[in-house]
Amino acid sequence: MKLKHYDVVVIGSGPAGEGAAMTAAKSGKKVAIVDRESEIGGGCVHWGTIPSKVLRHAIQRYDEFRNNPLFQTAIKYLDIEYPDLLRAAKDVVAKQVKLRRGFYERNDVRMVDGFASFIDPHTVEVTSSEGIKEKISGDHFVIAVGTSPWRPADIDFSHPRVLDSNTVLQLDETPGSITIYGAGVIGCEYASILRNLGCKLDLVNTRDKLLSFLDDEIIDALSYHLRDQGAILRHNEQYEKVEPRNDCVILHLKSGKRVRSDYLLWAQGRTGNTDGLGLEEVGCQVNSRKQIDVNEYYQTCVEHIYAVGDVVGFPGLASASYDQGRFAATHIVKGEHDRRLVEHIPAGIYTSPEISSVGPTERELTERQVPYEVGHALFRSLARAQIVNCPVGMLKILFHRETFEILGIHCFGYQAAEIVHIGQAIMSQSGTANDIRYFTDTTFNYPTMAEAYRVAALNGINRVKGR
Template identity: 65%
Template sequence: MVLKHYDVIVIGSGPGGEGAAIKAAKAGKSVALIEKHKIGGNCTHWGTIPSKSLRHAMQRLVEFKSNPLFEHVSHRLNIQYPDLLHSAASVIDRQVRMRQGFYDRNHVDIIYGHARFIDQNIIEVIEEDGSVGKQYRGDSFVIATGSRPYRPRDVDFSHPRVCDSDTILQLKQTPNSITIYGAGVIGCEYASIFRGLGVKVNLINTREKLLAFLDDEIIDALAYHLRERGIIIRHNEEYSSVEATDESVTLHLKSGKAIRSDLLLWANGRTGNSQNMGLEEIGIAPNRRGQLDVNEKYQTALPHIYAVGDIVGYPSLASAAYDQGRFAGTELVDGFCEYHLVANIPTGIYTAPEISSVGKTEKELTEEKVPYEVGHSFFRSLARAQITGQTVGMLKILFHRDTLAILGIHCFGAEASEIIHIGQAVMAQKGEANSVLYFANTTFNYPTMAEAYRVAALNGLNRL
């Protein structure tokens, strides 16, 4: 039997798969993209897009209810969680149609089903009903299958009161209370969303502090504002069992505590989608987290098979996954790629308030014995923040005391994930161009949130 042949076969249509497929197609390669579920992958349907759309809708609702102009009508609003999901659905639909257009214009064939390797160059596609479909031959492959929520075997996720970050998007009503187990990025974001709807929130953290990879001052600010909004945070806890009934769900902790609520959201860890792909049989062994090891070119143990995105682990960001896919596509087409992921990848955490950072934290610089100084700008002092009413937050610049080079930027507050890119651009410059003096001496539009950079720079230089 003659199999249909492609130069490149990409498995998964999330950001990583999209970046690789479009790059290879634009280079003139024949490309097929295999997608198990829907165009856009986990990012569009269960991860970044729906959660950030939910958060945005919640934030607008909170702003409306707290605006004195509308206080005479705001009490009449009865917005529920399914209403927020409905608003997110329209965004998802536009994203899918847009991405489908990318593939159509670039002549990428879309094949639906689960991909499984028969040998190093042949895959078969298993249909949704479990039947085996066609086989395809490829010269190169890019695995971009993403990840899924980790599910312990002793927790019954079939129970309607037990959810993970995928099934929470199918919730049909707003709970009166929710317990979120896991205080990582997903847990903190959903804690903000549900608290914005007036839901009682218990946030259970298995570690000593929230989001320990952030700067300590930002962590403290986040914890303070979450608690101020009424979220109960419990640190250093570990579950022993989950007891779900028709009326409620109780999370039993090893410390002896029992947390009862209407709903449990399990947000503790993710697993790479590498199962049942025939990878072990061709010499590619996933690790215990289901992730694949790759080299600096994103090649697996087999040089013609690449892997990008969440399936390779860190940094597990949609933004980085797209670039990884694009770089892997360049490698397999040209044999080399002069570009790589930037050294300082910005993080964006869509809690309320928002968090974004790039570069070193104070703790890291102290451990590395780097002489640094700190410049602060508090949003409450900025005219733009006062105009918009978004006065909670700050911008923090860390810079070298001698060279004045920018070492890290940390932002907490409204539009933090947008504000951070100004600092990222200056940090990326070489030599004297990377200097806190740029912010002190340049002219920013007024009033803007970007002006925080000038205020923080002058604040830090004054400390010298």
């Protein structure tokens, strides 16, 4: 069989791979995209962002009805179980796969199902699930293989009561109790999801606070509301061993504590999907987390081989990964690119309530000795938040006391991940266009959550003026 050759071969069809493949294809390049799964979309569509957010949305709607006096009589007859929610997630996943497959078909991108491994710097061998092998050569390669949950060797993940963020999506019952080990973004999101479904829950954190990269006020609010929802938070703990039994799992902690629950969800980090990729054949190394080092153009140690997305580490966001893929493909096509990821990438954390932020925290600005001020808007004072019965939350604007330049936006509560983009848009403006007074001089629809920007801006300006 004749060796098939392409201008660009992309390995992995998640957001980073899609960004690279579509950019190269639309620039006239002959492109193939290889994925080890039979359905495209990568971890984002199948195990990460999409299914977990569908779960969260469904449970949030259920919780809103359950706590709304108008529906108290009817809601007691509504019985929702975890597997029901998973079926809803599968429907959305199927729609996403169909949509993305259409993108590739319309742009003449060849989709190849199988596991790709380099056999030399310009050739990969792709092995299908049936064991059929095919060699594909390319002028350029983009590695976008993503990450998987980190699994320590001393924990038996084959046991049905020991789960990670992938296998939790295969659970066939609603747990009566669950312990989540790891209080990063994934751990906190699933803590909200499962606690609002009524699971007795312990969240074990290896650090002294939740999500330490967030603003301290937001961290305190998240901790308070998780506890208020009934979760038990255990900080500064390290596991000693995991003891799965037929009827439960016991988490042994080095502090001497024993935490017993129906299931254990391990949410302690992720590792790059680089095993078997054959990087040693092209002279590239990976770090301790199996991630690939790249330069500013996303080139690896071999200049025609690029790597993008979660497999290169920070920031590990689907939105940023897509842009990394686009930038790498632009460099392939033009030999240069003048685009970089924006300096301040918004973070969206889908806990309950929701969190989003962009820019530095108060702690960081204080360390830099930046003279800043704070503008607050509490959601309970907004008509829109009262209408939708979501009074918990706030918008916080950090701005320079002298120039009024917006430095950071931090939001907690209803639609936080949407609201933050209004502030991001103004922050991205140069010079005097980035000014908190924009929000006091702009007319907002009423009643909306966006009105929080006007309220927060007035609050902050009044602080500067001593009112």
